[in-house]
Amino acid sequence: MAEALRSSDGERQPNPFIRFLWRRLAVGVVLAVVVSVVIFAATDLLPGDAAQAILGKTATPEAVEALRVQLGLDRPAVQRYGEWLGGIAQGDLGDSLSTRGPVTEAISGRVVNSLILAGLAALIMIPLSLAIGAYAGTRPGRPGDLVASGTSLVFIAVPEFVTAAFLILILAIGADLLPPVSIVAPGTSPLATPAILVLPVLTLLLASLAHNVRMVRAGVIETMHSPYVQMARLNGLSEREVVFRHGLRNALPPAVQVIALNLQWLIGGIVIVEFVFQYPGVGQLLTQAVALRDIPLVQALAILIAVLYIVINIVTDLLVVLLVPRLRTAGAS
Amino acid sequence: MSERVAIEVRDLRIETRAGAAIVEGVDLAVERGSILGLVGESGSGKSTLALGLLGYCQAGLRIARGAVHVDGTDLLALTDAQVRSHRGRDIAYVPQDPQTALSPAQRIGEQIHRILRRHAPERDTPETVALVLQRVGLPADRDFVRRFPHQLSGGQQQRVAIAMAIACEPAVVVFDEPTTGLDVVTQARILDEIRRLSGESDVAMIYVSHDLAVVAEIADRVAVMYGGRFLEEGATADVLQRPLHPYTAGLIDAIPDHRRFAMPRGVPGVAVAVGERPAGCIFEARCALRVPNCAVEEPSLDVVLPGRAVRCFEWERTPPLARPERVEPALAGDAEPLLRIEALSAGYSAGGSTRLVLRDIDLTVARGRSVALVGESGSGKTTLARCIIGLHPPASGAIRLGGEDLAPRARQRSLDARRRIQLVFQNPYDSLNPRQPVGRQTAWPARRLRGLSSTDADGETLRLLDLLRLPARVAQRYPHELSGGERQRVAIARALAAAPDVLVCDEITSALDVSVQAAVLELLAELRSALGLSMLFISHDLGVVAAVADDVLVLDRGEICEAGPARDVLTAPSAEYTRQLVEAAPALEGSDGGGAS
Numbered sequence: 001m002a003e004a005l006r007s008s009d010g011e012r013q014p015n016p017f018i019r020f021l022w023r024r025l026a027v028g029v030v031l032a033v034v035v036s037v038v039i040f041a042a043t044d045l046l047p048g049d050a051a052q053a054i055l056g057k058t059a060t061p062e063a064v065e066a067l068r069v070q071l072g073l074d075r076p077a078v079q080r081y082g083e084w085l086g087g088i089a090q091g092d093l094g095d096s097l098s099t100r101g102p103v104t105e106a107i108s109g110r111v112v113n114s115l116i117l118a119g120l121a122a123l124i125m126i127p128l129s130l131a132i133g134a135y136a137g138t139r140p141g142r143p144g145d146l147v148a149s150g151t152s153l154v155f156i157a158v159p160e161f162v163t164a165a166f167l168i169l170i171l172a173i174g175a176d177l178l179p180p181v182s183i184v185a186p187g188t189s190p191l192a193t194p195a196i197l198v199l200p201v202l203t204l205l206l207a208s209l210a211h212n213v214r215m216v217r218a219g220v221i222e223t224m225h226s227p228y229v230q231m232a233r234l235n236g237l238s239e240r241e242v243v244f245r246h247g248l249r250n251a252l253p254p255a256v257q258v259i260a261l262n263l264q265w266l267i268g269g270i271v272i273v274e275f276v277f278q279y280p281g282v283g284q285l286l287t288q289a290v291a292l293r294d295i296p297l298v299q300a301l302a303i304l305i306a307v308l309y310i311v312i313n314i315v316t317d318l319l320v321v322l323l324v325p326r327l328r329t330a331g332a333s
Numbered sequence: 334m335s336e337r338v339a340i341e342v343r344d345l346r347i348e349t350r351a352g353a354a355i356v357e358g359v360d361l362a363v364e365r366g367s368i369l370g371l372v373g374e375s376g377s378g379k380s381t382l383a384l385g386l387l388g389y390c391q392a393g394l395r396i397a398r399g400a401v402h403v404d405g406t407d408l409l410a411l412t413d414a415q416v417r418s419h420r421g422r423d424i425a426y427v428p429q430d431p432q433t434a435l436s437p438a439q440r441i442g443e444q445i446h447r448i449l450r451r452h453a454p455e456r457d458t459p460e461t462v463a464l465v466l467q468r469v470g471l472p473a474d475r476d477f478v479r480r481f482p483h484q485l486s487g488g489q490q491q492r493v494a495i496a497m498a499i500a501c502e503p504a505v506v507v508f509d510e511p512t513t514g515l516d517v518v519t520q521a522r523i524l525d526e527i528r529r530l531s532g533e534s535d536v537a538m539i540y541v542s543h544d545l546a547v548v549a550e551i552a553d554r555v556a557v558m559y560g561g562r563f564l565e566e567g568a569t570a571d572v573l574q575r576p577l578h579p580y581t582a583g584l585i586d587a588i589p590d591h592r593r594f595a596m597p598r599g600v601p602g603v604a605v606a607v608g609e610r611p612a613g614c615i616f617e618a619r620c621a622l623r624v625p626n627c628a629v630e631e632p633s634l635d636v637v638l639p640g641r642a643v644r645c646f647e648w649e650r651t652p653p654l655a656r657p658e659r660v661e662p663a664l665a666g667d668a669e670p671l672l673r674i675e676a677l678s679a680g681y682s683a684g685g686s687t688r689l690v691l692r693d694i695d696l697t698v699a700r701g702r703s704v705a706l707v708g709e710s711g712s713g714k715t716t717l718a719r720c721i722i723g724l725h726p727p728a729s730g731a732i733r734l735g736g737e738d739l740a741p742r743a744r745q746r747s748l749d750a751r752r753r754i755q756l757v758f759q760n761p762y763d764s765l766n767p768r769q770p771v772g773r774q775t776a777w778p779a780r781r782l783r784g785l786s787s788t789d790a791d792g793e794t795l796r797l798l799d800l801l802r803l804p805a806r807v808a809q810r811y812p813h814e815l816s817g818g819e820r821q822r823v824a825i826a827r828a829l830a831a832a833p834d835v836l837v838c839d840e841i842t843s844a845l846d847v848s849v850q851a852a853v854l855e856l857l858a859e860l861r862s863a864l865g866l867s868m869l870f871i872s873h874d875l876g877v878v879a880a881v882a883d884d885v886l887v888l889d890r891g892e893i894c895e896a897g898p899a900r901d902v903l904t905a906p907s908a909e910y911t912r913q914l915v916e917a918a919p920a921l922e923g924s925d926g927g928g929a930s
Contacts, residue, residue, distance in 0.1 A: 225392075226433065227428060227430060227433040227434040228433065228434050228435060228436040228437070230389075230391075230428075230434070231426070231428055231434040231435070231436075231494075232436070233389065233417075233420070234384070234387055234389060234420055234421065234425075234426040234428075235420060235421035235425070235426075235447075235448050235451070235497065236417045236418060236419065236420035236421035236422060236448075236451060236452060237417075237421070237447060237448070237451055238417070238451070239417075241447070241451075245436070245439070245447075246436050249436075249438050250436065250437060250438055323438070324437070324438070325437065325438060325481040325483065326437065326481070326483045329481065329483075329484060
């Protein structure tokens with residue numbers, strides 16, 4: 001795939017944006033391969049041996065050796081890496097050591113659950129942070145801004161597991177409005193019982209929203225002081241148009257980058273939040289997999305999360321280029 | 334007459350929240366089809382006034398008093414929403430820097446459409462946009478309309494800003510230094526455009542500028558601002574020929590003019606700061622004609638001659654303009670070459686290939702001579718300065734100082750070679766260390782390059798500050814405590830502390846006000862004759878060149894297109910490019926009294 005991308009990169013591409021897209025994709029693929037090497041090396045080569053880890057320190061050398069052969073660990077690492085990578089390319093992530101079934105089966109339901117959680121949080125976070133940021137940024141120092149900025153500072157300062165604990169204490173235990181844990185019965189979708197999603201989403205939202213609000217606010221304050229905003233006002237444009245078309249619009253490129261950082265944080269944050277609420281997503285699965293020494297599962301989840309990071313980065317870069325005419329027309333190199 | 338008046342301002346006062354006046358007691362009226370020039374140096378309140386004419390204030394300021402009638406409506410008596418419906422429709426504004434004033438994320442056609450949609454929806458058609466663009470001399474095809482601001486040149490951006498201003502056919506257009514960021518040739522074209530628009534569209538225009546020479550080219554009447562007040566007002570030609578206020582006279586004397594080889598003279602003292610405005614005349618502290626009453630009572634702006642108003646008790650004593658002929662420094666008979674540049678080429682490498690910005694430059698600065706290097710921005714002047722002092726290694730060619738080859742990089746040169754060439758940078762706001770008292774900064778070259786002891790270096794600092802007419806206490810000050818002119822003099826003192834043979838001055842007056850610039854130029858002339866200093870003076874301003882240079886080299890896109898004695902090059906240019914520059918450079922028509930009709 002990387003080959004195909006590179007060759008099309010060399011050919012004539014009339015649109016600089018398309019060329020930029022190909023180049024970023026190619027870099028993304030290379031990056032994913034590098035990450036896969038690191039993951040494989042870290043989990044498979046460095047700390048002893050999977051067979052030993054599974055059987056524990058008391059196992060006889062014979063038993064360990066038998067398991068090694070069974071797991072294919074006696075073959076050279078390069079060969080095993082090649083097989084692993086080839087498997088990934090075909091959608092085969094290997095077999096889980098704990099479930100003894102295909103890894104894909106073990107994680108598919110979990111991935112959907114996590115995507116529901118993170119997706120809901122992102123879906124609310126993005127428009128909300130733009131709205132609150134623009135609101136605060138257009139009235140810096142006034143009461144509305146002080147409340148928004150002050151609140152966001154509090155949530156930046158508090159780690160998400162503390163936020164989660166507080167929310168459980170107040171909304172679940174104190175007021176008894178919502179379930180304190182978000183257990184999903186196997187084989188059902190969390191969307192069937194929306195109430196269990198409220199607290200985890202709210203925790204993720206509060207923790208990630210605050211950063212975005214502050215960045216959007218800072219960007220809007222800056223653009224609202226720019227000569228083009230003054231010019232728009234001197235041209236008699238309505239304040240609405242000034243704020244949205246000139247102020248917020250030109251504050252978007254830096255905001256998009258911070259929002260992307262927070263989306264990536266969501267992926268990490270979800271591990272903790274899922275653990276706190278016992279929500280059956282990839283985060284919880286990952287912690288279990290590590291505890292059970294289920295190395296194929298750990299590798300699969302790690303590469304999945306890494307690819308997600310890379311994809312978010314690429315999408316962000318593209319968005320920024322689309323939002324900044326100077327980059328879009330210059331063919332960004 | 335009065336229905337011809339498009340804008341009339343009465344007793345306008347704009348102040349800070351703390352109550353200090355930025356603009357005070359301004360009255361003005363401009364008729365349709367005529368241009369009023371507002372001239373002032375930095376801090377005079379001219380830009381604040383320009384915005385105030387649209388009923389607009391920047392954050393922290395407020396309009397405290399007065400009336401601004403535009404086409405009969407007092408903008409200051411309206412609500413915010415009402416004023417907004419007048420801005421852009423009846424009175425429009427053209428900003429100083431269109432590069433930052435055009436929204437980067439909107440196509441230019443879209444930006445014009447939005448103004449039309451807001452104020453004249455019935456005319457909001459692609460045809461109107463095309464027409465408006467054509468009126469300012471821009472192409473109106475689909476491709477151009479769809480461009481973003483960054484895809485235009487500086488001159489085109491300014492034309493777009495003017496197109497936006499005239500789109501709704503306003504009664505008044507306010508121009509706030511619209512050509513300051515442009516090169517002289519582009520500036521001349523934009524001024525032509527504005528003059529043409531004024532003639533054909535029956536608009537009243539107000540043109541704000543720090544540059545009296547530019548205003549002289551365009552305005553019918555001119556008002557001179559200082560400390561937030563009008564000091565003088567009258568027909569442009571009259572004011573330039575026979576200024577009535579001592580400040581106006583000083584300002585005119587300070588303007589270097591490439592058509593007259595006169596030495597500009599600075600206005601003594603420092604401009605009055607906001608909040609320190611005195612009880613009496615605002616100009617009293619710097620005035621040579623002051624009488625005791627000036628410190629007590631503020632003169633009013635009175636009409637003293639037909640069509641002439643002045644704010645001065647002693648206006649009758651203001652001397653007529655008499656600028657001293659430039660004193661040619663006595664030249665050493667032999668004029669032995671000191672700095673010699675031979676076949677120098679230099680460039681910047683980008684993506685594997687080198688783009689040459691200087692090609693085959695030959696240049697000689699003889700001992701005690703002053704050589705000016707003239708060129709537009711992008712002509713390679715600054716790169717040449719950087720090559721000479723060893724900040725930018727040339728691609729080929731030689732730099733010789735007193736017969737000795739200099740290494741391409743400063744750190745390969747001996748301490749003594751470094752000492753002998755010193756550079757003064759363009760911007761004194763960036764070139765001094767903000768965290769060190771300036772005395773430490775001027776002492777350092779003396780210690781490092783001349784090996785003076787710290788006591789001797791401090792003594793040297795005091796001597797140099799005195800030479801540059803800075804009080805000794807300045808040595809303990811930090812750069813931010815000094816004015817722009819003081820900072821630039823500190824920067825010169827720092828260069829002189831190395832006791833150089835050659836002083837390379839890169840646009841050293843371009844960040845300064847004219848009255849301050851004149852003082853710095855005077856000082857440089859004195860230093861040359863006192864110290865026998867050789868100078869390479871880099872500038873885009875032909876007036877400045879005429880004031881300081883013996884010889885001139887004209888740089889056009891990296892190549893020298895003309896060289897010779899200053900008088901010959903500036904009065905009878907032979908290269909086409911030099912001719913364009915000389916033609917385009919604004920100048921006071923001065924003694925022959927031509928100018929505005």
